[in-house]
Amino acid sequence: MRPATTEASLAAATERPDTRFIAGGTNLLDLMKLGIDRPKRLVDINGLELRTISQTTEGGLRIGALVPNSDLAAHPLVRSRYPLLSRAILAGASAQLRNKATTAGNLLQRTRCYYFYDPAAPCNKREPGSGCSAIGGFNRIMAILGTSDQCIASHPSDMAVAMRALDASVESIEHSGARKSRTLEELYRLPGDTPHIDTNLEAGELITHMLLPPPATGEHRYVKVRDRASYAFALVSIATIVAVENGRIASASLAFGGIGTMPWRDREAEAALRGEPPSGTLFAHVADLVLRNAEGRGGNDFKISLLRRTLTATLEEITGGAA
Known part of the structure; x- marks a missing residue:
C-alpha cells in the first residue's frame, strides 16, 4: 500500500505485525528475494514529502529521508560545504544504486556479512541463538571494533561514516505522533547479546530527516x-x-x-x-x-x-x- 500522508503511513505500519517501510528498496528487496526478511506488509512511503534539502536557521542542512543518494552527493551546498559527505556517497555504490537508494535507507541497510546472506549458515543477526559462522569462519570483511561473542559483522554504509564525522542527527516520528531526534551514536546499537537489533528505532517509527550542523572548519x-x-x-x-x-x-x-x-x-x-x-x-x-x-x-x-x-x-x- 502507498499512503499519501505521514500519519497514514505510520498507522499502516502498526496495523499488522512484521510491516516494513519501503522507499528505494535497494537492500530490502535483496533480503526478501533470499528469504532473509519476510515482511507481511510493505508500506510504500515514496508519496511523502521528504525529498527536499534546505538550510536551517543555524546554517546547517535538513535533508529529507527520501532524498536519493545521487541528489544528495550532487547538491551544491553539500559539495561546497560538506565535501566529505559527497565523496563518501560517491565512493559507496554504483551510479544506478545511488539514483535509487535513499538517505534513510542508506543509514538503515543491513550488514553485508556473507553468512547473514546465506540462509543455510548459522547467524545470530538473522536467527538469534543459532551461532556466528563468521567467528572461526571466513571473516576478511568483518569488524574488529564493537564486536561480541555473538556477532562480528561490520556496518556497510559509507554515508553513515561521513555523517558521524559531521555530527549529524536523525529526526523521526513514532506511530503515536511523537517526534524524536537522535545522534548516530544513539541510533545504532552494538551487537552485544542482541545482534539481530541494529538500531534503537521503535516498531513503526519512521525516519523523516537528517540534520547536519553548520560545517566544521578544516x-x-x-x-x-x-x-x-x-x-x-x-x-x-x-x-x-x-x-x-x-x-x-x-x-x-x-x-x-x-x-x-x-x-x-x-x-x-x-x-x-x-x-x-x-x-x-x-x-x-x-x-x-x-x-x-x-x-x-x-x-x-x-x-x-x-x-x-x-x-x-x-x-x-x-x-x-x-x-
Whole structure:
C-alpha cells in the first residue's frame, strides 16, 4: 500500500505485525528475494514529502529521508560545504544504486556479512541463538571494533561514516505522533547479546530527516581502502575533518568504516590531537588509541595494521606535519 500522508503511513505500519517501510528498496528487496526478511506488509512511503534539502536557521542542512543518494552527493551546498559527505556517497555504490537508494535507507541497510546472506549458515543477526559462522569462519570483511561473542559483522554504509564525522542527527516520528531526534551514536546499537537489533528505532517509527550542523572548519577528507576500485565495501575507511592553526591542531573529527559493527568514532583519539603540533609520533599514538580495543579473528587481522597505516598517512597528508 502507498499512503499519501505521514500519519497514514505510520498507522499502516502498526496495523499488522512484521510491516516494513519501503522507499528505494535497494537492500530490502535483496533480503526478501533470499528469504532473509519476510515482511507481511510493505508500506510504500515514496508519496511523502521528504525529498527536499534546505538550510536551517543555524546554517546547517535538513535533508529529507527520501532524498536519493545521487541528489544528495550532487547538491551544491553539500559539495561546497560538506565535501566529505559527497565523496563518501560517491565512493559507496554504483551510479544506478545511488539514483535509487535513499538517505534513510542508506543509514538503515543491513550488514553485508556473507553468512547473514546465506540462509543455510548459522547467524545470530538473522536467527538469534543459532551461532556466528563468521567467528572461526571466513571473516576478511568483518569488524574488529564493537564486536561480541555473538556477532562480528561490520556496518556497510559509507554515508553513515561521513555523517558521524559531521555530527549529524536523525529526526523521526513514532506511530503515536511523537517526534524524536537522535545522534548516530544513539541510533545504532552494538551487537552485544542482541545482534539481530541494529538500531534503537521503535516498531513503526519512521525516519523523516537528517540534520547536519553548520560545517566544521578544516580540511575534509574521505579515504576508502577496498579490494577493488569500483562498487566494493570498505575494508577500512576514514572520514576526517582537521583544522590546523598556528602550527597546532585546533580541531579534529575522525570516523571510521569497515572496522566497526556500527559507524565508528573515537572521541578520546580526537581529544589527543587537539592542541598538539602535527607529528608522526602523535599520529601513531592516536592510531594506538583508536585500536586499543581492536580484536582480529584471523582473516581480518590485517585490518589492524591497515587502519594504522591509513590513519597516520591521512593525518600526515592533511596537516603536512609528518615527523
